[in-house]
Amino acid sequence: MGNGWLGAKEVRGPSKHALNRWVSYTMPVIMAGLVGFATWVFVALICVNHLLIGQGRKGTAIALLVVYLVLLLLMSSTYLRLLWVVSADPGFVTNQSTDSENEKFMGSVESRSDAEIGLGGVQAEGWRSEEETIRSPEPMPVAESPPEDGAESLPDALQSGSAKGTPRPALSPGAMVQPTNGPSTMPFPASPYPSHQPLAGHGAFPGNPLGSRPYCAYGPPRPNTSAGYQNLDEWFQRDAFVCENDGLPRWCVHCQLWKPDRSHHCSELQRCVWRMDHFCPWVGGVVAEPSYKFFYQMVFYGALYCLFLIISIAVIFRQQISDGGNQDPRWVACLALTCVFGLFSGGMAGSTTQLIYRNVSTIESLNYKTKVYQLALHDPNPTQTPPPSPQISAVAPTRIWLPREPGPGQRQRCFAIVRTRPGDNPWRLASTLENFEEVLGYSFWDWWLPIKRSPLEAKKSGEGWYRWNEKLLARLKRQAGIAQPSSQSN
Incomplete structure (x- = not known):
């Protein structure tokens, strides 16, 4: 179709997202009414009367009464704290572009969430989402016969520089190492990008025996004006970030901005959100980086609150029936509602605990076992880069100098484009405790009281938007041939 990816075969109207927003406005009031009803039944009718x-x-x-009021206080305080953060600071990514053409372009785009686009939602012609782009590499033609006598194998060719044994060329800004055209190299199609070399990040594995594909296999969405490329300093000054095939970060066509790592587009709010987890009408908005800790505390205390009510009312109700008393329908209604919300809050508490243990969001967990992340790793010494380890990867990683056209005072940095193995999580920390501390905090009171914000918001300026899995990053650097300190080389 003429509009490329905008010409989708299936259209989801705005009615679903509008309904979600209206439900989110009314649900906190309904929740307050239900808690008030449960309090009246348990305190006035059961405990007092x-x-x-x-x-x-x-x-x-x-x-x-004491136990109930303590649980009610904890649940209510976390819920109110959650509502406040969701409404006052949803975690919107700052729009880096105010170009009038971008604003005009945004008006013609139907806003859909990242989960809808990349995970079973509408697929468009001429463009693929980041999830499909990275997870589904297409096979490349490779010479099936082994090298002729006297010819070097690919690992040996990489070690010496080429299949002819020529010296390995030094990298410099704007001059990329091109693949040789020998029996041990792969043919690549023409590319508009600086390099045609394959990506490296994993070796052969089931479903992808080649372990690489052309650098320009797909064209990711990009700004429609040159002004959109002028807001990338925050990425280029970091040691690693999630990137597309051209080495640049992900671009949101709806918000017309570059998306930091782990951020996603929320179609209900029509904004990109930091580490978005999901849009939850029960809490009046989007659960994301600023509110994730309080959401977990709320569902945890909500599950304890409901469990206490279920056990207490069930035991007293059974004694009432055994003594020949009347069955109060208000008791029955309270018990039924508590069971329903107990199952809901208990399930959410359990699933959120698992997500924190894995250090993933709900969106990231949808393809947790198969997801492949593509990263740009800073190479501080590109002219002295040793060849990649042939035990790990048989192809050289693409290296690109960013920014491509540096402005006054800007300094180019070299990045190696690599990919993780399926199921590897670059943000899962070394221990379970560290993963929970990153969400809940570092002290006992931080875990149990809804006062301090989550450490997730304390982004490091030099290393990345979030804490990296150091072991995984070290392996990717070894694989890409990036020189490392001796303490990290083992």
């Missing part, structure tokens, strides 16, 4: 006045069980009534 039934236990204290009706049966004279003062100790039991006081104990139940």
Whole structure:
């Protein structure tokens, strides 16, 4: 179609997203009403009227009231803190472009979330999402016969510089190493980008025996004006970031901005959000980096609150029936509602615990076992870069100098474009405790009280947007031939 990826075969209207927004506005009020109803039934009808006045069980009534009020306070405070953060600071990525042409372009684009586009949503003609682009490499033609007598194998050719044994050329800004055209090299199509070399990041594995593909296999979405390329300093000053096939970060065609690592586009809010987890009508908005900690605390305390009510009401209700008392329908309604919300909050608490353990968001977990991340790794000494280890990869990684056209005062840096193995998570830290501390905090009170914000927001300026899996990054650097300190080489 003439509009490329904009001409999608299937169109999802804005009605679904508008409905989600309206539900998010009313759901906190409904939740407050349900908690108020449960409080009235448990405190007034059960503890006061039934236990204290009706049966004279003062100790039991006081104990139940104290536990209930503590759980209610914890759940309510975390929920109110969550509502405040979701409404006051949703975690929007700052729009880096105000160009009028970009604004005009945004008006013609239907806003869809990253999850919809890349994970089972509408696929467009002429463009593929980052998830499909990285996970589904197409095979490349390779010479099936081994090298002739006297010819070098590919690892040996890389070691010596080429299949002819010529010296390995030194890298310099704007001059990329081109592949040789020998029996041990792969043919590549023409590319508009600086290099045609294959990517490196993993060797052969089931489903991808080649372990690489052309650098320009797909064209990722990019700014439609030159002004969009002037806001990349924050990426180029970092040691590693998630990139597309051209070495640049991901670009959001809806917001017309460069997306930092782990950020995604929220179609309900029509904005890109830092480490977006999901849009949750129950909390009135999007659960993302600023609110993730408080969301976890809320569903955890909500599960404890519901569990306490279920056990307490069920036991007292059973005693009431055994004594021949009447079945109060208000007790039954409260017990039924508590069971429903207990299953919901308990399930959310369990799934969120698993996500924190893996250090992934809900969006990232949808293809957790197969996802491949493409990273740009800074190479501080590109002219002295040793060849990649033939035990790990049989192809040389693409190296690119960024920014391509440096402005006044800008300094180019060399980056190697690599990819992880399927299922590798570059942000999963070394220990379970570290993964939980990154979300909840570093002290006992940070874990249990909704006061301090999550350490996720403390982004490091030099290394990356988030803490990296140092072991995985060291392996990728070895594989790309990036010289490392001796302490990290093992």
